[in-house]
Amino acid sequence: MAEHAEHAAYPVGLRLSGRRVVVLGGGQVAQRRLPSLVAAGADVLLISPSAKPSVEAMADTGEIRWERRRYASGDLADAWYALISTDDPEANEAASQEAEDRRVWCVRSDDAEAATAWTPATGRSEGVTVAVLTGRDPRRSAAVRDAIVEGLRDGTLAAPHHRARATGVALVGGGPGDPDLITVRGRRLLAEADVVIADRLGPRDLLAELPPHVEVIDAAKIPYGRFMAQEAINNALIEHARAGKSVVRLKGGDPYVFGRGMEELQVLAEAGIPCTVVPGISSSISVPSAAGIPVTHRGVAQEFTVVSGHVAPDDERSTVDWSALARLRGTVVVLMGVENSGAIAATLIAHGRDADTPVAVVQEGTTAAQRRVDATLGTLGETVRAEGVRPPAVIVIGDVVAVNPA
Numbered sequence: 001m002a003e004h005a006e007h008a009a010y011p012v013g014l015r016l017s018g019r020r021v022v023v024l025g026g027g028q029v030a031q032r033r034l035p036s037l038v039a040a041g042a043d044v045l046l047i048s049p050s051a052k053p054s055v056e057a058m059a060d061t062g063e064i065r066w067e068r069r070r071y072a073s074g075d076l077a078d079a080w081y082a083l084i085s086t087d088d089p090e091a092n093e094a095a096s097q098e099a100e101d102r103r104v105w106c107v108r109s110d111d112a113e114a115a116t117a118w119t120p121a122t123g124r125s126e127g128v129t130v131a132v133l134t135g136r137d138p139r140r141s142a143a144v145r146d147a148i149v150e151g152l153r154d155g156t157l158a159a160p161h162h163r164a165r166a167t168g169v170a171l172v173g174g175g176p177g178d179p180d181l182i183t184v185r186g187r188r189l190l191a192e193a194d195v196v197i198a199d200r201l202g203p204r205d206l207l208a209e210l211p212p213h214v215e216v217i218d219a220a221k222i223p224y225g226r227f228m229a230q231e232a233i234n235n236a237l238i239e240h241a242r243a244g245k246s247v248v249r250l251k252g253g254d255p256y257v258f259g260r261g262m263e264e265l266q267v268l269a270e271a272g273i274p275c276t277v278v279p280g281i282s283s284s285i286s287v288p289s290a291a292g293i294p295v296t297h298r299g300v301a302q303e304f305t306v307v308s309g310h311v312a313p314d315d316e317r318s319t320v321d322w323s324a325l326a327r328l329r330g331t332v333v334v335l336m337g338v339e340n341s342g343a344i345a346a347t348l349i350a351h352g353r354d355a356d357t358p359v360a361v362v363q364e365g366t367t368a369a370q371r372r373v374d375a376t377l378g379t380l381g382e383t384v385r386a387e388g389v390r391p392p393a394v395i396v397i398g399d400v401v402a403v404n405p406a
């Protein structure tokens with residue numbers, strides 16, 4: 001229907017075994033589609049005055065029933081699914097209308113817009129059926145299908161057999177949030193997991209792609225909010241690994257950058273559980289980059305320093321030497337610093353950093369909600385407050401913030 005044309009098709013796997021499928025027209029389309037319908041166990045009725053030799057052969061061997069005649073109204077009476085591809089446009093139109101009236105899903109080779117179903121490009125590899133739809137671009141569908149099937153075959157696409165899976169824990173750095181920014185190894189291990197223990201930060205969209213049997217545990221450590229104790233995370237890691245599960249601990253950025261990766265590794269080592277660590281793209285570099293800020297730039301900054309701002313500079317728990325940082329001329333990247341941004345800026349200024357130093361705060365970098373707010377060291381605290389900047393955000397301090405492509 002024209003008014004629905006902009007909607008994506010809803011993919012589904014039809015279980016046609018023993019169910020009537022009516023095929024109108026015995027030409028090339030039937031020749032291509034019939035083997036799959038037969039393989040699906042469908043009760044295929046072909047209605048066509050003539051047929052390609054290979055189609056005729058299928059009728060001869062009893063794989064399909066063939067009535068040598070033209071389409072007549074009522075032919076779709078018992079059909080669950082219809083494939084319309086005669087060389088008579090009027091017959092196609094009439095059959096299509098009958099399919100609509102009878103609520104029979106129907107594919108049309110002559111008019112994809114008028115069809116109520118589309119045939120995906122399909123392929124099979126080791127028991128996996130791949131079906132690809134791209135709307136009106138069948139060549140692209142076929143190309144994507146080929147890439148997937150080839151990937152499955154040569155192993156470049158992670159799709160392990162359950163029996164072959166490794167157990168233990170993988171600490172996977174998921175990158176800053178964009179699902180495309182996880183490593184190839186991380187993605188493969190995620191695809192192989194039975195249990196995924198995920199942080200709030202990182203590529204959470206990937207969790208939606210996991211098959212239903214995968215248990216996803218939310219280890220969200222939302223700033224200022226809910227907190228699942230590290231001990232509970234450790235226990236879950238150990239418990240599931242001991243149960244013989246393949247466990248992925250999916251972390252934001254890199255596991256070792258303010259990520260407690262080593263703590264978890266130590267706990268697992270103590271428990272005798274094998275663990276592998278997959279590095280990730282840290283937000284400390286990728287988030288500035290996604291906002292157009294190079295953390296170093298020739299002639300501007302020869303160093304960058306990454307610090308945690310989760311405790312204020314005057315807090316006795318802080319181990320950061322803020323006065324030393326203030327004396328550096330390079331870039332300072334502050335993670336977890338939104339709440340203390342004003343105090344951090346004031347401390348750097350008090351120790352000699354110029355109040356006019358450009359600063360950018362990049363919130364939810366690399367995601368659809370990415371937002372960049374610019375300030376100077378002198379205005380940072382007030383700007384963060386006035387603009388309602390919320391974590392997660394990376395604060396970039398230094399002249400690189402003012403470097404532009406043009």
Ligand SMILES: C[S@@+](CC[C@H](N)C(=O)[O-])C[C@H]1O[C@@H](n2cnc3c(N)ncnc32)[C@H](O)[C@@H]1O
Pocket residue numbers: 176177201202251252253254255256257258259281282283284287334335336337362363364365366367391392393394
């Ligand atoms: C607990 S630290 C973990 C850092 C992580 N291991 C990494 O390498 O990126 C969390 C902080 O990272 C920063 N962060 C992580 N992802 C971010 C994103 N997509 N946008 C902005 N900041 C992000 C924020 O400063 C946030 O408070």
